Amino acid sequence: MTASADGVSVGKKTAIGRGGAASEAAQRRRTRVSKPGESMNSWQSKLRPYLFIAPLVILSGIFIYYCIGFTVATSFTDWDGISDEMDFIGLRNYAKLLTPGSVFWTALKNNIIFMVVTVVIQAGLGLLLAVILKERLRGSNVFKAIFFMPIAMAPVIIAAIFRIIMDPNVGAINEALRFLHLDFLAQSWLGDPKIALYSICAINIFEWMGFSMIIYYAGLMSISEDIYEAAKIDGCGFWNTLFRITIPNLSGTTNTLILLGIVGSLKTFDIVIQTTGGGPGRSTEFLNTYLYKAGVQQFNGGLSAAIGVMVLIIAVILSIVQVIVNNRANR
Amino acid sequence: MFNMKKTVAAVGALAMSVGLLAGCGSSSGGGSDEGLGTADNPVTLTFWTWQPTDAQWKTIYAAFEKKYPNIKIDWWRTSEMADYQKKLQTSMAGGEGPDVFGVQAGSTVEQYGRFAEDMKDLADKYMPGWDSKVAEGAVEQTTNSDGKMVAMPTITSGSEYILYNKTLLDENGVKVPTTYDELVEANKTLVSKGLMPLALGAKDGWHLDDIFVWLSNQYGEGDVYKAAEGKAKFTDETFVKTMKAWKQMIDDGLFQDGAVGTATYPDARDNYFYARKTAFFPTGSWHVSAVLPNDETKGTAVEKDELGMMEFPTVGDNATGPTTGVDFGLAVNKDSKKQEAAMKFIEFMTTGEGQQEWINTLQGAPVDKDMKVEVPSDATESAKASIDLVTKGQASSKLQRKLTSQELNDEIGVQMQNIYTGDATVESALKAIEQVNESIER
Numbered sequence: 050m051t052a053s054a055d056g057v058s059v060g061k062k063t064a065i066g067r068g069g070a071a072s073e074a075a076q077r078r079r080t081r082v083s084k085p086g087e088s089m090n091s092w093q094s095k096l097r098p099y100l101f102i103a104p105l106v107i108l109s110g111i112f113i114y115y116c117i118g119f120t121v122a123t124s125f126t127d128w129d130g131i132s133d134e135m136d137f138i139g140l141r142n143y144a145k146l147l148t149p150g151s152v153f154w155t156a157l158k159n160n161i162i163f164m165v166v167t168v169v170i171q172a173g174l175g176l177l178l179a180v181i182l183k184e185r186l187r188g189s190n191v192f193k194a195i196f197f198m199p200i201a202m203a204p205v206i207i208a209a210i211f212r213i214i215m216d217p218n219v220g221a222i223n224e225a226l227r228f229l230h231l232d233f234l235a236q237s238w239l240g241d242p243k244i245a246l247y248s249i250c251a252i253n254i255f256e257w258m259g260f261s262m263i264i265y266y267a268g269l270m271s272i273s274e275d276i277y278e279a280a281k282i283d284g285c286g287f288w289n290t291l292f293r294i295t296i297p298n299l300s301g302t303t304n305t306l307i308l309l310g311i312v313g314s315l316k317t318f319d320i321v322i323q324t325t326g327g328g329p330g331r332s333t334e335f336l337n338t339y340l341y342k343a344g345v346q347q348f349n350g351g352l353s354a355a356i357g358v359m360v361l362i363i364a365v366i367l368s369i370v371q372v373i374v375n376n377r378a379n380r
Numbered sequence: 381m382f383n384m385k386k387t388v389a390a391v392g393a394l395a396m397s398v399g400l401l402a403g404c405g406s407s408s409g410g411g412s413d414e415g416l417g418t419a420d421n422p423v424t425l426t427f428w429t430w431q432p433t434d435a436q437w438k439t440i441y442a443a444f445e446k447k448y449p450n451i452k453i454d455w456w457r458t459s460e461m462a463d464y465q466k467k468l469q470t471s472m473a474g475g476e477g478p479d480v481f482g483v484q485a486g487s488t489v490e491q492y493g494r495f496a497e498d499m500k501d502l503a504d505k506y507m508p509g510w511d512s513k514v515a516e517g518a519v520e521q522t523t524n525s526d527g528k529m530v531a532m533p534t535i536t537s538g539s540e541y542i543l544y545n546k547t548l549l550d551e552n553g554v555k556v557p558t559t560y561d562e563l564v565e566a567n568k569t570l571v572s573k574g575l576m577p578l579a580l581g582a583k584d585g586w587h588l589d590d591i592f593v594w595l596s597n598q599y600g601e602g603d604v605y606k607a608a609e610g611k612a613k614f615t616d617e618t619f620v621k622t623m624k625a626w627k628q629m630i631d632d633g634l635f636q637d638g639a640v641g642t643a644t645y646p647d648a649r650d651n652y653f654y655a656r657k658t659a660f661f662p663t664g665s666w667h668v669s670a671v672l673p674n675d676e677t678k679g680t681a682v683e684k685d686e687l688g689m690m691e692f693p694t695v696g697d698n699a700t701g702p703t704t705g706v707d708f709g710l711a712v713n714k715d716s717k718k719q720e721a722a723m724k725f726i727e728f729m730t731t732g733e734g735q736q737e738w739i740n741t742l743q744g745a746p747v748d749k750d751m752k753v754e755v756p757s758d759a760t761e762s763a764k765a766s767i768d769l770v771t772k773g774q775a776s777s778k779l780q781r782k783l784t785s786q787e788l789n790d791e792i793g794v795q796m797q798n799i800y801t802g803d804a805t806v807e808s809a810l811k812a813i814e815q816v817n818e819s820i821e822r
Binding site: 127129130131132145212213215216217218219237238239240241242245325326328329330331332342345346347348349 | 465472636637642652804821
């Protein structure tokens, strides 16, 4: 026991030398001396923190980082997604993606249009709703619940319902337009390549507008009433208050929503695959529907992985840009 | 001691996380076959598939259990082919596939071929005389490019057919058309009376591929298969004529507004045809089941109507008739230790009572050359004629329904949509298809 205790104390001295904080080391030594069975516990106490973070590190390591690594490695192969054969083909998958006029560019363009349209309109409408509902109108809680409800619905159900509503021949939208003698406005909402992408944007906005509203509403609650009172006394109208007080004070919330919107739009898949499936032609092909088709339907795991890597790169770039812009604005 | 407890807790947490991952391991096959079991100690097979439907399986399995009380089947099904493939793909890659799984002629035969035991060897061993009963054309379609028979074909189906509502046609004084011109005329008459044109689900790439293969054979029989193998070009005359014909069909007003945004199922079928908004629904031979009283039309507007099925009239130069394909085949996992039992099930489904039960549901035409659909005696005249037409058409067809490359299939679908919407010309569409065709490694 004694011998081993000495051994520990020597080891401890080395550790102290490395750590350099003398007073802290002295305190540690005091604690140690006062406890029996210290020698046995010394390696354990060093190991303990690692054991506690081990589950997370192992799980995220395997399920996230290993998968990312595997995807990157796969993207340089011709793997079909199921076999054991995997041949290295260099950058051929990326070359195919980046060829001018390829499906990838069409999908990227659609993703960007979708991102800009949905992020801007969702934030705008969400803010407008939050501001209106904050005015404590009669029944505002009911409206809040109604606007928030789509978020609680499964996207697959929303898409299925919109597919029926947007049907060009028997759908509710066109039937209503015809009833109002506005036949010229009746469209093939999901079957016209010029409109289909915007129809999908509309569905997405329906689904997520309530989310922006609630986040903005929470942000509004944190703005002090004093500022509004001061503005009122200074004779500030609704629009002036909105643009000079509310919006600047909500810039943090807006940034969060933009970031979430960007990430969300890159992840968009379910609504598209359930409504247009990427068509007509490739007018609503998204990066993720393309990835799915390449990987699952065409058995092209390598190409699918390369699309995944491109999506990851785009997400990282957009996030960095967003953070830089945000920091500059806050300076 | 307190420290000790903390350490134990940490080790416990670690162990749990490792335990979570333990399920990811893969099992390996090999070893001896478990044989056929007994009624008291049955063998249980796992079987994954996307068809038959739940209701059809109930009947089939009841018959199977009666015949083989020594074999139980643990059945898993999803109706969506894509979902089925996703599950099979992941499990097979992880070495945890089922004993028996369904495949369709085309890309799945190629992709899952390596996980399947050679069906010819198995059948020779456990199903003597099978090759004189099962249609050769069907066997060809479940044999992969390496010459390995991957699966036993079970039922076949093909394109392109039209499901029509005889009652609705009669009400409007229109006869069932037999030629393309008659179809165009009938369509015009019905539209003028407020009905919708043919309800085409042109959102589905698979449906457009069916039409493309079927149509192109009318301009050059077999050319499409040569082109898909790289031995001809999709910019050739046959395909120019095919795409021009497709454009003509659109220009003739044959299909409803926004057809490229409409799925065949459920939209075109349920919202248009079963809702009695159109008298015609282009589809495949499998849908002949709707001509008999069935669960699908029950409760819809056409429940009491007389429905029939006709071949889509010839549009092109030659009447080459419908295509056919193995819609379903059964493969045995090469790692399975229950191959003998699996083959009993496959025999039952191919040349046994299971085949009879299944073809009676009209889900597909038989692969057993001696098997006939048992049509109920109270079936309508249209129904009897339709079933006869489809069974004969499928048995005599030599044209394969599907091309093997899914990437090529997808591109054909996309370009046919582009022609529909005016976003591509016949020339640009075919050029794009040929470009994809040339990029495929063979």
